[in-house]
Amino acid sequence: MTLSPNIMPTTCQLELVPESVQACYSPSRFSSMLHSAPVQLMDSDCIIKPHYSLSTLTSFQVGGPAEWFVAPRTVDQLKAGVTWAKERSLPVTLLGAGSNLLISDRGLPGLVVGTRQMRGMTFNEESGRVVVGAGEMMPLLAQRLAKRGWKGFEWAVGIPGTVGGSVVMNAGAHQGCVEDILVSVDVLNPDGTIETLSPNQLGYQYRTSNLQNGGRYVIQATFQLAMGYSPRLVQEETSSHLNRRHSTQPYDRPSCGSVFRNPGPHSAGWLIEQVGLKGHRIGGAQVAERHANFILNCGGATASDIFNLIHLVQSTVQRNWQLCLEPEVRILGEFQSV
Numbered sequence: 001m002t003l004s005p006n007i008m009p010t011t012c013q014l015e016l017v018p019e020s021v022q023a024c025y026s027p028s029r030f031s032s033m034l035h036s037a038p039v040q041l042m043d044s045d046c047i048i049k050p051h052y053s054l055s056t057l058t059s060f061q062v063g064g065p066a067e068w069f070v071a072p073r074t075v076d077q078l079k080a081g082v083t084w085a086k087e088r089s090l091p092v093t094l095l096g097a098g099s100n101l102l103i104s105d106r107g108l109p110g111l112v113v114g115t116r117q118m119r120g121m122t123f124n125e126e127s128g129r130v131v132v133g134a135g136e137m138m139p140l141l142a143q144r145l146a147k148r149g150w151k152g153f154e155w156a157v158g159i160p161g162t163v164g165g166s167v168v169m170n171a172g173a174h175q176g177c178v179e180d181i182l183v184s185v186d187v188l189n190p191d192g193t194i195e196t197l198s199p200n201q202l203g204y205q206y207r208t209s210n211l212q213n214g215g216r217y218v219i220q221a222t223f224q225l226a227m228g229y230s231p232r233l234v235q236e237e238t239s240s241h242l243n244r245r246h247s248t249q250p251y252d253r254p255s256c257g258s259v260f261r262n263p264g265p266h267s268a269g270w271l272i273e274q275v276g277l278k279g280h281r282i283g284g285a286q287v288a289e290r291h292a293n294f295i296l297n298c299g300g301a302t303a304s305d306i307f308n309l310i311h312l313v314q315s316t317v318q319r320n321w322q323l324c325l326e327p328e329v330r331i332l333g334e335f336q337s338v
């Protein structure tokens with residue numbers, strides 16, 4: 001039986017598949033595209049490639065191919081790619097660093113847009129604001145800001161995601177999060193217009209925002225930092241955050257970081273440990289010994305192994321604690337039940 005994560009037979013529901021992906025999914029159409037030729041966008045070197053492997057573009061290092069893939073460098077290229085997909089009624093999925101995604105082994109239909117080439121950092125020395133392209137990596141930005149003695153981004157140094165993905169996820173750590181320092185975000189709307197949104201338009205809550213509903217694509221974000229601190233001190237604080245993470249979390253194997261949102265009052269990791277699932281394995285996927293809210297790809301894991309382990313953890317915690325662990329990881333595509 002083929003299942004989408006939102007229709008799993010459990011009282012504890014996995015996260016919904018974005019409608020744009022699910023509604024347009026058609027295996028026959030998808031496979032008919034496999035031998036299509038690459039498409040050149042505008043008069044540029046930006047190419048839309050068919051049947052493009054996504055497993056190397058996600059931190060779990062699993063997942064099948066995108067029906068089509070493009071990596072724009074500019075807003076015009078992003079627009080052209082989205083328009084191309086729209087004209088063909090193809091769903092569009094944005095992919096940052098893929099550090100919070102579980103993509104099905106069957107891949108994704110439509111166009112996947114990789115944002116990593118959408119770069120740029122502009123520091124305003126008068127206001128303490130930095131404007132950053134969606135594809136810039138959070139750790140790099142944290143290091144650059146620390147070097148200037150600009151305070152407020154130290155917490156982000158261990159988050160292996162892009163600025164775009166982190167704005168969408170409201171990423172956070174060590175009592176800091178995107179919402180605290182975000183001034184505004186520029187998005188590409190479905191009608192092709194570009195809009196500047198303020199944080200209070202984004203429906204921010206713990207590790208979530210209304211940008212997760214899809215349809216609006218983050219182009220760049222503006223953050224407010226506090227200037228005038230000693231670069232040495234900010235750099236030391238940044239490094240100490242990184243060291244603390246490396247000593248408490250398993251960074252040596254592919255993962256997506258925390259799989260579940262913390263339900264409170266207990267952490268998801270503590271609950272998983274109490275039900276005896278630390279170290280539990282399905283295929284190549286394992287609940288980490290070091291931090292039970294991490295699932296690791298121990299080599300050769302499939303997306304299905306990880307999906308089934310997520311489901312097992314969820315149903316076991318539900319049975320023992322009457323608590324629904326909600327995935328923080330975004331689950332995309334179709335999965336087969338065990």
Ligand SMILES: Cc1cc2nc3c(=O)[nH]c(=O)nc-3n(C[C@H](O)[C@H](O)[C@H](O)COP(=O)(O)OP(=O)(O)OC[C@H]3O[C@@H](n4cnc5c(N)ncnc54)[C@H](O)[C@@H]3O)c2cc1C
Nearest residue numbers: 094096097098099100161162164165166171172218256257
């Ligand atoms: C080892 C490890 C540690 C981690 N630690 C933390 C942590 O401490 N705190 C934390 O919050 N997270 C953590 N994460 C999870 C992850 O790094 C964050 O959620 C990160 O912000 C995701 O960014 P990304 O670019 O990888 O997004 P992706 O995983 O690529 O995408 C996430 C979501 O955002 C959408 N998206 C991506 N880019 C855009 C865009 N430009 N416009 C619109 N939508 C977009 C995607 O479609 C998807 O729905 C960790 C992950 C790992 C692997």
